[in-house]
Amino acid sequence: MAAELTPAEAGVPGPAAVTPDIGGPRARTWPGYARYVAGKLGGAVVSLFAVLVTGFFLFRLIPGDPVKAMTGGRRVSAEQLATYRKEFGLDLPMWQQFTQYCGKALTGDLGTSYQFHAPVTDKIAEALPNTVLLTGTAFVLYTALGMYLGTRSAWRHGGLGDRLNTGLALTLYSLPSFWLGLLLTIVLSVGMGPVPGLFPTGGMESGDTSGFAYVLDVAHHMVLPVLTLVAVEYGQTLLVTRSALLDEMGSDYLTTARAKGLRDDLVRRRHAVPNALLPTVTLVFVNLGRTVAGVILVETVFSWPGLGSLFYQALSVPDLPLVQGLFLLFASAVIVMNTLADLVYPLFDPRVGR
Structure with missing residues (x-):
C-alpha cells in the first residue's frame, strides 16, 4: 500500500501557508486615505481661488461709482476724484488691479473700506462676534430640534405626529427668512399683533444696561432673529x-435587539439612531x-450689527473692498465646512477613503 502523503509533501499549502485577507472590503489603507484627503484639500483650494476670481469681477458690475462713496456725498472736484482713484489703484488696468488684489488677499490684506x-x-x-453669537445660538437650537423631531417622526412614521411634524417643517423650510422675520416683527413687536411690544423690533442692545442686565438685554433682542433662523432651518435637519x-x-440588527428583550426606546437610542x-x-x-x-437677510431685517448687516x-x-472681503469670508465658510464634512466622513464610514 502506498504511503499517504501529507499536504505539504503533496505540494498543497496547509492552513499556516494560507494568507488571510485581513483588510476585507471595509479596510482603510493609509495611502488611500492620504490620496482622499489630498484630493479634498486640492478641491477646496481650487474652489477658494474660483471665489477669489468671482468676487473680484462680479461686484464690479454693480451700478454706482465707488470713488464717490469715499467722499461721503460731499461735492468734490474732478481732480480730487482722480486723486482718490490713483490712491486706491482704481486707475490701473483691470488685470493689474486683479493681480494686486490676489497678492494682498494671500497675505490677509483685504484692502481699505471706502465707506468707513x-x-x-x-x-x-x-x-464677526455678533454674527457668531446669533448664528451659533440658532445653529445649536435648530440642529438639536431637527434631530429630535426627526427621530421621533421616523420611529412613529405614518402617525398624526409624523404628519404634523413633516408638514410644518416643509412649510417653514419653504418660507423666505426675511418674510418670516417681518411677519414675526409685526406680530410680536409692533402694534398690529396680539402681544405688541413683546420683543424689540431690531438692534442688539438698548444701550443703557451693564453686567447681567446687559446679558438679558442682548438675549431679549436675540429672540426674534434666532426664532426666525430656527424656524426656517430646522426642517432640513428633521427631514x-x-x-x-x-x-x-427594517435592519436585522434591530429585530435581534428587540428579540433580546430591549425596550423600544433603548433600541432606538442605542442601536438605530447612532447608525443613522x-x-x-x-x-x-x-x-x-x-x-x-x-x-445676511435676517440681520438686515432685525438691524443686527453683524456681518450680514x-x-x-x-x-x-x-x-468694493468690503464687499469682496465679506463675500470671500462667506464663501470660504461654506467651502471649509464642506471640506471638513468630507474629511470627517471616513471616521463614520470606513469604506470612504480606502
Missing part, C-alpha cells in the same frame, strides 16, 4: 434625520457654513 476708511479685516473682526432613520428601521447619524453629521457641517453665509451696507454704496 478702515481696514476691511478690522471691520470684519468688529462684526434628513427622519429619512436616514427610516432606512434603518452619518447623513445628519454631514449636514451639520454643511449647515454650519451655510448659516454664516445665509444670515455690514454686507448690506457695503453693497448699497458699493464699497
Whole structure:
C-alpha cells in the first residue's frame, strides 16, 4: 500500500501557508486615505481661488461709482476724484488691479473700506462676534430640534405626529427668512399683533444696561432673529434625520435587539439612531457654513450689527473692498465646512477613503 502523503509533501499549502485577507472590503489603507484627503484639500483650494476670481469681477458690475462713496456725498472736484482713484489703484488696468488684489488677499490684506476708511479685516473682526453669537445660538437650537423631531417622526412614521411634524417643517423650510422675520416683527413687536411690544423690533442692545442686565438685554433682542433662523432651518435637519432613520428601521440588527428583550426606546437610542447619524453629521457641517453665509437677510431685517448687516451696507454704496472681503469670508465658510464634512466622513464610514 502506498504511503499517504501529507499536504505539504503533496505540494498543497496547509492552513499556516494560507494568507488571510485581513483588510476585507471595509479596510482603510493609509495611502488611500492620504490620496482622499489630498484630493479634498486640492478641491477646496481650487474652489477658494474660483471665489477669489468671482468676487473680484462680479461686484464690479454693480451700478454706482465707488470713488464717490469715499467722499461721503460731499461735492468734490474732478481732480480730487482722480486723486482718490490713483490712491486706491482704481486707475490701473483691470488685470493689474486683479493681480494686486490676489497678492494682498494671500497675505490677509483685504484692502481699505471706502465707506468707513478702515481696514476691511478690522471691520470684519468688529462684526464677526455678533454674527457668531446669533448664528451659533440658532445653529445649536435648530440642529438639536431637527434631530429630535426627526427621530421621533421616523420611529412613529405614518402617525398624526409624523404628519404634523413633516408638514410644518416643509412649510417653514419653504418660507423666505426675511418674510418670516417681518411677519414675526409685526406680530410680536409692533402694534398690529396680539402681544405688541413683546420683543424689540431690531438692534442688539438698548444701550443703557451693564453686567447681567446687559446679558438679558442682548438675549431679549436675540429672540426674534434666532426664532426666525430656527424656524426656517430646522426642517432640513428633521427631514434628513427622519429619512436616514427610516432606512434603518427594517435592519436585522434591530429585530435581534428587540428579540433580546430591549425596550423600544433603548433600541432606538442605542442601536438605530447612532447608525443613522452619518447623513445628519454631514449636514451639520454643511449647515454650519451655510448659516454664516445665509444670515445676511435676517440681520438686515432685525438691524443686527453683524456681518450680514455690514454686507448690506457695503453693497448699497458699493464699497468694493468690503464687499469682496465679506463675500470671500462667506464663501470660504461654506467651502471649509464642506471640506471638513468630507474629511470627517471616513471616521463614520470606513469604506470612504480606502
